[in-house]
Amino acid sequence: MEGVDKTFGATVALSGAHLRVEAGEVRALIGENGAGKSTLMRILSGVESADSGTIRIAGELFSPANPQQAREGGIAMVHQELAVVEDLTVEENLLLGREPSRCGVFLPNRMREQIISSLALLGRKDIQPSTxxxxxxxxxxxxxxxxxxxxHDSSVIVFDEPTSSLGLQDIEHLFEVIDRLRKDGRAVVYISHFLEEVQSVADTWTVLRDGEVVGEGLISETSTEDLVSQMIGRRLEEMYPYVPRSRG
Structure with a gap:
């Protein structure tokens, strides 16, 4: 994504925003509430349209007019509010939007193989197609x-605050799954307010502040304090300066 602008009336939500994530990379997208993270991802996923700017997937221009086009183009969103259907089985949920056609474009056997391999990557034996x-x-x-x-063979998977309802053990397992996605060559965008998690799971980071990208870099070269400073626009010691106590 490059040079993305978006306004809502007089409110500037994004101004020249950009985001680049490579195959096999986990990029953290961070910023305070209202920084523009959700708007940028809504544009990527076809929910909103940008006023200007471009999106490229594998070098090809990509302009999803709606979420269905975004999914067909390889964009997947894992939201805080999960979009699974409780009354269906795991297999039925996985096939939503991609049911076998009568013309045989998608062979049931091939789809079953995709389901089995996808579930195997999760590393949970209790999650079976018939569950x-x-x-x-x-x-x-x-x-x-x-x-x-x-x-759905998504090449870009966006996680939006994925640990907000998870316990520690489930968070650790999620990070293992994300690592498998990385090794499988997927591009992952990870949105979180928990910077310790970002340090654990991501390779790179991008910070949005007031609709603009104000910094990006390698997680291995960046401290949590540096990320906070990028988010708020000043260093913590400027907000909470050290004042020595007097021994009165």
Whole structure:
């Protein structure tokens, strides 16, 4: 994404924003509430249209007019509010939007192979094609959404605050799955307010502030304090200067 502008009336949501993520990379997209993260991702996923700017997937111009076009173009979103259907099985959820056609464009056997390989990547033996989604925990349902992205052969997977409802063990397992996605050559965008998580799971980072990209770099070369400073526009010691106590 390059040079993305978006306004809502007199409000500037994005101004010249850019985001680049390579295959096999996990890029953290961070910023305070209202920084423009959600708007940028809504444009990528076809929910909103940009006033100006470009999107390229594998070097090709990409302009999704709606979420369906974005999904067909290889963009998958894993939201805080999970979009699985509880009354269906895991397999039925994975096939939503990609049911076998009568013309045989998608062969059932091939789709079944995709489902099995996608579920295997999750590393959870309790999540099988025939498992009712209603029996799964929040973490399990989130994994079903990830598997659906794989079944749809998504090249870019966006995680929006994925750990907000998870316990520590489930968070650790999610990070293992994201690492497998990285090794599988997927491009991952990871949005989170928890900077310790960002330091654990991401390779690179981009900070949005007031609709503009104000910094980006390698996680391995950046401290949590540096990320906070990028987000708020000043260093922590400027906000909370050291004042020595007097020994009165």
């Amino acid at each position: 009712p989604v209603s029996r799964l925990s929040v973490a399990g349902r989130q994994l079903v959404e990830i598997a659906r992205a794989l079944v």
